[in-house]
Amino acid sequence: MTADIIDGKAFALGLRERVGKQAAAFTARTGRQPGLAVVLVGDDPASSVYVRSKGKATAAAGMQGFEHRLPAATSQADLIALVDTLNADPAVDGILVQLPLPGHIDERAIITRIDPDKDVDGFHPVNAGRLATGLDGFVPCTPLGCLMLLRHQLGDLSGKEAVVVGRSNIVGKPMAALLVKESCTVTVAHSRTHDLAGVIHRADIVVAAVGVPRLVKGEWIKPGAVVIDVGINRTEDGLVGDVDFDGAVSHTAAITPVPGGVGPMTIACLMRNTLVSACRREGVAYDANALG
Numbered sequence: 378m379t380a381d382i383i384d385g386k387a388f389a390l391g392l393r394e395r396v397g398k399q400a401a402a403f404t405a406r407t408g409r410q411p412g413l414a415v416v417l418v419g420d421d422p423a424s425s426v427y428v429r430s431k432g433k434a435t436a437a438a439g440m441q442g443f444e445h446r447l448p449a450a451t452s453q454a455d456l457i458a459l460v461d462t463l464n465a466d467p468a469v470d471g472i473l474v475q476l477p478l479p480g481h482i483d484e485r486a487i488i489t490r491i492d493p494d495k496d497v498d499g500f501h502p503v504n505a506g507r508l509a510t511g512l513d514g515f516v517p518c519t520p521l522g523c524l525m526l527l528r529h530q531l532g533d534l535s536g537k538e539a540v541v542v543g544r545s546n547i548v549g550k551p552m553a554a555l556l557v558k559e560s561c562t563v564t565v566a567h568s569r570t571h572d573l574a575g576v577i578h579r580a581d582i583v584v585a586a587v588g589v590p591r592l593v594k595g596e597w598i599k600p601g602a603v604v605i606d607v608g609i610n611r612t613e614d615g616l617v618g619d620v621d622f623d624g625a626v627s628h629t630a631a632i633t634p635v636p637g638g639v640g641p642m643t644i645a646c647l648m649r650n651t652l653v654s655a656c657r658r659e660g661v662a663y664d665a666n667a668l669g
């Protein structure tokens with residue numbers, strides 16, 4: 378079997394282009410660009426890289442970026458005060474506070490402080506609840522990007538067996554909710570799952586998001602399954618996913634590489650959510666079909 382290597386980078390570029398077209402229309406209509414505020418506390422080098430690529434994508438899409446870099450010792454009260462300022466700023470349509478935050482700051486206190494209607498990360502419990510109950514809100518960027526790649530690869534997902542490995546609030550849980558919405562039969566596996574190989578072997582769709590390098594082995598995968606690898610693990614042999622790519626590739630119909638798979642989709646979906654937020658806040662119509 379020759380697997381399709383899913384080109385997330387190319388798909389993401391296409392999405393960013395379509396977002397850019399609608400951002401230009403928004404700007405022509407309202408006289409201002411969609412605005413995204415990104416807050417980075419401390420100077421973790423990996424986080425710095427992501428913040429920089431978000432900044433570049435924002436400008437390239439014709440949106441306004443507001444970057445706030447705060448020292449690692451910033452107090453929780455000061456960070457909350459900044460979030461309050463961004464919530465109240467009409468030029469800011471989306472707010473992203475880069476995670477993880479330094480240990481002395483309670484992440485939940487910050488995430489719940491963000492106006493849910495500016496929460497383009499989709500991390501606020503109000504948006505998790507909206508997703509779980511079928512209301513319009515913001516869907517976290519990584520699982521949204523994974524869903525777009527799956528739909529592109531498979532079309533209708535209805536009735537398919539999907540296994541999500543990982544149960545985080547930012548990937549596993551929203552991914553499972555999205556797949557349920559698509560009428561998949563969804564299993565959420567995690568570190569306590571007894572027979573991970575057996576559970577994965579049932580799946581037509583595998584989404585791996587556990588953060589364990591090369592955990593998912595090729596022999597575990599049902600021949601012809603589609604595999605989405607969310608893992609970005611820095612190891613001695615470079616960046617690797619949660620799936621043993623070399624072992625898995627011959628078992629799959631299609632698989633995402635790391636890098637060049639899900640990662641670029643996360644940023645493209647952040648641009649998408651920011652545009653949608655701007656349109657909703659200004660009552661401007663947008664073409665949802667072009668944003669999927």
Ligand SMILES: Nc1nc(=O)c2c([nH]1)NC[C@@H]1CN(c3ccc(C(=O)N[C@@H](CCC(=O)O)C(=O)O)cc3)C=[N+]21
Nearest residue numbers: 427473474475476477498636637638639640641643644
């Ligand atoms: N509030 C918040 N929202 C986030 O969305 C968020 C966050 N905090 N904290 C950090 C993680 C990580 N993240 C990535 C985004 C893009 C790539 C990406 O584009 N990766 C490329 C290159 C990877 C590389 O070379 O480092 C790829 O996979 O091809 C990766 C990781 C967003 N995150």
